Amino acid sequence: MISLRDVDLNLLVVFQAVLTHRSISQAARELGLSQPAVSNGLARLRQTFDDELFTRTGAGMQPTPFAEALAEPVSVALAGISRAINHREAFDPASSQRxxxxxxxxxxxxxxxxxxxxxxxxxxxxxxxxxxxxxxxxxxxxxxxxxxxxxxxxxxxxxxxxxxxxxxxQQYVSLFRVGHALDTPHAGLAEFQAARHLFVATGDNPYARVNQLLAQAGFGADANVWVPHFIAVPYVVSVNDLVVTVPQKFAERAAAPFGLRFVKPPLRLPALxxxxxxxxxxxxxxxxxxxxxxxxxxxxxx
Structure with a gap:
């Protein structure tokens, strides 16, 4: 019994090409190989299967009965392998339930x-x-x-x-309610340091670093207010005299619905x-x- 380990699958491609064209030269042209390479592959197959497989006649390379018996299963197997390695599951967003x-x-x-x-x-x-x-x-x-x-x-x-x-x-900005003491173009570092600040005590590294820099700059030294999530920020800030430093995209989403304004803080913070x-x-x-x-x-x- 012949084991699959003894069969080079590439040689089955050679077998199918010779079977299709009944010609070594045409099979070589289809496969992009030299005629000696195809002949060598055919010789290896003959040794593996202990069968002539093809005989040269005036009408071309004619398959032996054993080769004819191999023809359909080899063709089906190679087609299946081709489908498998070229398969990409089509994604149709209009009909997908994913x-x-x-x-x-x-x-x-x-x-x-x-x-x-x-x-x-x-x-x-x-x-x-x-x-x-x-x-x-x-x-x-x-x-x-x-x-x-x-x-x-x-x-x-x-x-x-x-x-x-x-x-x-994006940059970080300072967010506060309309009418806050910082809601003026003249507010500077001293006014920001004196303001009451809301901090978001999230475990995410970028925000933790920003909180550290704010504290080092003297922001919110008195009466700090802490919440664990950003989602609470606009609700708290909109009805209190608090200022909070948040990513600008968040401030853009929250400003209009909650009557808030945001400005660039008077210290350098890393971009996000x-x-x-x-x-x-x-x-x-x-x-x-x-x-x-x-x-x-x-x-x-x-």
Whole structure:
């Protein structure tokens, strides 16, 4: 009995080409090989199968009965292999019922989700969107396993098997209610230091660093107010004489609905780079490609 380990699958491609053309030269032309290479491959097949396979006649290379018996199963097998290695699951957003899970902060939800939900409602009405926090201890494993499709935000540690695409770079701004003492073009560092500040005690590294810099600059030395999430910020600041330093995209979303204003703070803070990340296992996945392209088209800034 012949074992598959003893058969070079590339030689079966040679077999099929010779069978189709009944000619060594035409088979070589189809395969992009030299005639000696095809003849050598045919010789190896003859040795493997212990059969002549093809005999030269005036009408070309004629298959032996054994070769004729091989013809159909070899053709079917090679076609199946070709389909398998060239298969890409087509993703049709208009008919898909797929659920996508995105990891992002609450700031990300405020900025991205209203637009994403609207886009999916119009372009992919059957698609489901779910968000989870970026602080998951197994974020990398969840992305590798496909439990999380994309992560959107600032992730310095998503390297190696992760791809990323730049979306935008934003500054931090100071946000307060209309009529606040800082709501004047003359407010400077002293006024900001004297103001009562709201801090967001999030575990995300970029924000923790900003809080540290604010504290070092003397912001909020008295009567500090702390909340664990950005989502509470506009509700608190809109009815209190507090100032909070937040990413500019968040301030842009919150200002009009809550009667707030924002200005550039009187000290230098690091900019916040926001990207979309995905694991290399899903780099060629049709649905993953569609969603990250949708995000890039509508949120990426040059």
């Amino acid at each position: 659920e996508f899970t995105l990891a992002m902060t609450d700031v990300g939800e405020v900025y991205f989700m209203p637009t994403l939900v609207d886009l999916c409602t119009r372009l992919a009405p059957g698609v489901h969107l779910r968000t989870v926090r970026t602080t998951l201890p197994d974020l990398k494993d969840a992305m590798a396993s496909g439990r999380i499709d994309l992560a959107v935000g600032a992730f310095d540690d998503l390297t190696g098997p992760f791809f990323q695409r730049r979306l935008f770079r 780079q926001t990207n979309v990340f995905w694991h290399r296992r899903y780099h060629q996945d049709g649905g993953n490609q569609w969603l990250r392209q949708l995000i890039s088209e509508h949120f990426a800034e040059s």
